[in-house]
Amino acid sequence: MPVDGEEMRDGQSAQTARLLSTFPNLTAKQHEVLRFVAENRTSKEIAWDLQISESAVNQRIEGVRARTGSPPRAELARTYRQYLQELEAACNPLPAKIPQVSAVAPLPQLEQRDGSVDQLVLADAVTFTFTPPWQEERVGRIVPEVLDGAHAGLSRTAAMIAIAGGMLLVAMVGLGVVRALSELI
Numbered sequence: 001m002p003v004d005g006e007e008m009r010d011g012q013s014a015q016t017a018r019l020l021s022t023f024p025n026l027t028a029k030q031h032e033v034l035r036f037v038a039e040n041r042t043s044k045e046i047a048w049d050l051q052i053s054e055s056a057v058n059q060r061i062e063g064v065r066a067r068t069g070s071p072p073r074a075e076l077a078r079t080y081r082q083y084l085q086e087l088e089a090a091c092n093p094l095p096a097k098i099p100q101v102s103a104v105a106p107l108p109q110l111e112q113r114d115g116s117v118d119q120l121v122l123a124d125a126v127t128f129t130f131t132p133p134w135q136e137e138r139v140g141r142i143v144p145e146v147l148d149g150a151h152a153g154l155s156r157t158a159a160m161i162a163i164a165g166g167m168l169l170v171a172m173v174g175l176g177v178v179r180a181l182s183e184l185i
Contacts, residue, residue: 019068019079020086025094026064037073038080 026034037044043061050071065071071079147156 015069015071015075016079016082019071021084022064022068023080023083030060030064030155033057034064034076034080036083037061037077038084039076044132 023031023034032050033046036049041049043054043057046057050057061112065073065076068076070171
């Protein structure tokens with residue numbers, strides 16, 4: 001007759017096995033949420049980091065829980081951490097020394113057909129000057145030179161009076177045309 005502790009361990013191992021077999025079949029979005037769940041983050045924190053709604057986070061978690069028999073969130077987090085560790089252990093890291101490559105690679109001979117090659121030294125560097133595009137003057141003068149000289153104030157005042165007078169003249173002619181048309185009708 002099994003002891004209660006042993007029965008619980010067997011139940012947990014079956015649930016853990018079910019979770020571990022389900023994890024490879026999850027969507028990328030579910031994996032993304034489960035990585036945060038494995039860090040013991042709340043749904044609100046996960047939603048903030050992923051820039052999605054809290055209900056979307058809960059839907060993804062509930063989708064996983066529904067597939068795996070509704071384990072508690074803490075069990076889900078613990079098992080997903082275990083899954084990530086097993087996944088990392090399954091990936092073979094590159095050995096420190098690759099046997100096909102020799103330890104010291106031979107240096108290529110620096111010869112050209114036309115003659116010897118001079119070695120470049122860092123002291124032979126060239127200084128470059130860079131002017132940002134916003135400091136370059138692309139457009140000529142915006143204000144005409146007549147309005148931006150020694151008598152600029154007087155010239156600008158005369159230009160404003162001329163423009164105002166022209167607008168007044170156009171308005172008077174327009175009113176005259178309207179008056180003439182109204183008398184004809």
